[in-house]
Amino acid sequence: MAKELAIRTCGLTKQFDRHIAVNDIDLQVKAGEVYGLIGPNGAGKTTLLRMLAAAEEPTTGEIYINGDRLQRDHSNPTLKRRLGYLPDDFPLYDDLTVWDYLDYFGRLYRLREPHRSQRLREVLELVQLTNKRNSIISTLSRGMKQRLSLARTIIHEPILLLLDEPVSGLDPIARMQFREIIKVLQEAGMTIVISSHVLSDLAELCTSVGIMELGFLVESAPLKELYRRLSRQQIFLSTLGKLEALIAQLKNHPLVEEWEVVPGQERVRLYFTGSQEECAKLLRSLVESGIELTEFHCTQEDLETIFLKLGHQQAS
The missing domain is CATH 3.30.70.100 (Alpha-Beta Plaits)
Structure with missing residues (x-):
């Protein structure tokens, strides 16, 4: 059973001084799902995503990715390479071209030529930025910058994608373009966890949702079951x-x-x-x-x- 779970957490808790941001969460996300994380500001969504991305150490509890234990130390570098994490405030390097920016991250992930250039062409086509490959990043629209950030997040072909408020501040057309890319990634077999305040987007994308309140996961269920039970x-x-x-x-x-x-x-x-x-x-x-x-x-x-x-x- 554990192998079909892309994510499993046991008693996952994160405490900052006296504040408990994530409180004893047992989360299960099946492989291939688009799992929506919703809740008000301060509910603990970002902290949970940061722990799943190995960017934050849990105070207590365990995280398993596809059955393997995730830890922040160097014990499992292969596992961390299978994660793609897009935080809501990741900076872009405005004076680089689109191609050079992605090439820089391709090198960081140790992608070798000719595979690296091939992968850059693939992700640029996926996020519909092929015609912008030589453009300076500062000249891009907000929606294009967000699609470029997504391209950077998937350049190393992760199996689990963690997206924190990816459509925040985007106009309806840019949000629609982003949704279409997420659907393609899911069809390719990727597991995606996405937090958002735009619930209409999540309703269209997600197979399951988790609702967080004050650090607790108060509800976690397939979307169809949630509708049947509560709608x-x-x-x-x-x-x-x-x-x-x-x-x-x-x-x-x-x-x-x-x-x-x-x-x-x-x-x-x-x-x-x-x-x-x-x-x-x-x-x-x-x-x-x-x-x-x-x-x-x-x-x-x-x-x-x-x-x-x-x-x-x-x-x-």
Whole structure:
């Protein structure tokens, strides 16, 4: 079982003076997963990632990468070469060209020619910066700089990628480009742990998520299971006629949990506890009762709603 886990931690704890940043975490991430780490500022996400990257020594606890024990000393240099870590504040060397910057890191990782140049061409193509190979880094946009940072992180072909707030401050197009690259890396078999405040991005990318609060891992589950367990089904309805007739019908339906008129709109949102078949029956019954529907839209509560709900439960 341990071999199919890309990451396993046992009682992982990090204390700074009197502050416990990461508190007794038992984390399991399967090989090939994209695992999203979410939580408010100060929850311990960055400290956890730094320990997984061997950039921070745990106070207590153990970390296993693909079944092998990870330690900060020089006992397992091969294991550390299999890690790629992108912190949220890694500096770029603005006066270098894109190619020279990547070549510098290729040399640091002891990639030899002709493999090094071949690898540089591969990562530049992956992050869509081939046409910028001779550009000075200071002339790049923020999104390009972030893609270059990712290229630097994967130049040595790691099997585990650790990304701390990689889309922070990027515009929607740059975020979309970054998401597409992550999907390609996952398809290539890489395991990826990514922390982000942009929960819509994580919902699109991740197979599992972990939610951190005050140093604790309060939830860790496959995304599908989290939706099944914690996400209520919503239906949005609009009608040409009066809302009162629609609401009268909904009030009497046993599977309508609660409803509300969306403020400022002639639109009703309700929470529905039935199956897809029962959803279809509700729609049919409303139409048969003469209500002129212009919208009937079924959706699940999103990851942000689940996160806020869980945070509220922890607070209370």
